[in-house]
Amino acid sequence: MVNVKEKLKADTVISNAAEVITCIGDGTGNLGVLTNAWVALKGETIIGVGCEEEITEKFLMDETRVIDATGKVVAPGFVDSHTHLVFNGSRVEEYAAKVIGKDPKELGITTGPNRTIELTRDATEEELFQQAKKRMMAMLEFGITTVESKSGYGLTTESEVKILEVGRRLNAETPVDVLNTFLGAHGIPEGMTKSQYVDVIINEMIPEVGEKKLAEFCDAWCDDGYFTAEESERILEAGLAYGMKPKLHADAYSYIGGSDLAVKMNMVSVDHMNYTPDDVIEKLAASEVTAVLMPALDFAVGHQRPFDARKMLDAGVKVALATDLCPACYTESMQFVINLACRLYKFSVEEAIKAATFGGAQALDLDDRGVIQEGKLADLQIWDVPSYKHIAYELGTNLVETVIKKGKVVVTR
Missing domain, CATH: 3.20.20.140 (Metal-dependent hydrolases)
Known part of the structure; x- marks a missing residue:
């Protein structure tokens, strides 16, 4: 077990996402999708991506804000x-x-x-x-x-x-x-x-x-x-x-x-x-x-x-x-x-x-965003759908429920 004093406190944790689209897989079509995943943010940065046990043990404190993404998709901005x-x-x-x-x-x-x-x-x-x-x-x-x-x-x-x-x-x-x-x-x-x-x-x-x-x-x-x-x-x-x-x-x-x-x-x-x-x-x-x-x-x-x-x-x-x-x-x-x-x-x-x-x-010659990965900019969006494939299927619908820019929630719908 990680000692509480050794924890890196997350400002925000996104919990229980049906899918987290990391976009770090090789090739143009590899989204690197994680299921039932959590994402931890501190300041402007992503500090952890993984399962519930890993994120809660390493990053979750009583004062951490938790955004419940149950049944939803988390994607890069x-x-x-x-x-x-x-x-x-x-x-x-x-x-x-x-x-x-x-x-x-x-x-x-x-x-x-x-x-x-x-x-x-x-x-x-x-x-x-x-x-x-x-x-x-x-x-x-x-x-x-x-x-x-x-x-x-x-x-x-x-x-x-x-x-x-x-x-x-x-x-x-x-x-x-x-x-x-x-x-x-x-x-x-x-x-x-x-x-x-x-x-x-x-x-x-x-x-x-x-x-x-x-x-x-x-x-x-x-x-x-x-x-x-x-x-x-x-x-x-x-x-x-x-x-x-x-x-x-x-x-x-x-x-x-x-x-x-x-x-x-x-x-x-x-x-x-x-x-x-x-x-x-x-x-x-x-x-x-x-x-x-x-x-x-x-x-x-x-x-x-x-x-x-x-x-x-x-x-x-x-x-x-x-x-x-x-x-x-x-x-x-x-x-x-x-x-x-x-x-x-x-x-x-x-x-x-x-x-x-x-x-x-x-x-745009930017290597700090466009992916969900530890150390990258915390620019994220949460879609109120159970699978990323809805982004192509639902014509003209705005799937976005939440937008996070540099670790701060800037849109809630």
Whole structure:
């Protein structure tokens, strides 16, 4: 028996879980599920995972808070590795016209990213913060505990910095961890050539963002009509000089070498991947780059060539799932993303869950979360269902009962 004086007192213990999804098994589909399991937390950290006898003997004290998870599932918090969280307004009229096959422009509706850019430039930082905070707190209700937030709806130095400042405030003033990505290369502003704008990104935007330490990552959109692989490489190399790790939008609507560049630069992630050829998929599988796939975006825009997830998974590519929350893909639910991934994109339930947790952490270069393991961050969610497979089976249902962020209960439903 452990002497009481030798015990490491847990602040919180989750007891009697029907299943604990550790996500520490090998491979994309191994969830490492424990049954009738307990989890002990101290401060921001997981200090024990195991059976009742082990946890109570080592960690349970009279003053420990006990959360009864009988008949329920404990999972890591979702890690959403690709969002455009900060923007002003919506494009709901455009969406409503397109779903019935109408041309929004013929109806006098202003469309596309330029509409969002116009609205976002005109908004104050406080207006953007309040809108983004509302979205993010809804995401937390759905079990998302870490969020990547991209700029890219400003395309001027002032407005790009404003978006990133909002992301930094969200990280500081809410329970969710928010990691900023600078995406000035999200389009070309009106009245400027692409060459001129690339120079502004490299010589003006990146130095200011870098000196203010506003972003962990630098991103670019490498696709026909946007930025070439060569231009993207110049931009991302400039970001690296200021400590911003490279990520890339690539192969969404064409293949122009973006995914090859991701392998060449050993990027943290490459995202979209609708047109990635087989030989590049093999290169990705041999690399450490994570492919971020977003079924909700393909669904929302009616993509003519949805990504081939099964091919990537079978090749051994490291894969993450993300919401791609943005004006063109307005979802705050990773559970909905998992619904789509399983039914439409041939993920197994296990592969989808792991891609939304452990995979998302890999896509943000984080090794302290996305799993339930001793020493890792206590970012957890409890689902009010007896088996993890309900996450794919129940369409549109929010299964989350409790969310724990850094050891503290932040959502109870």
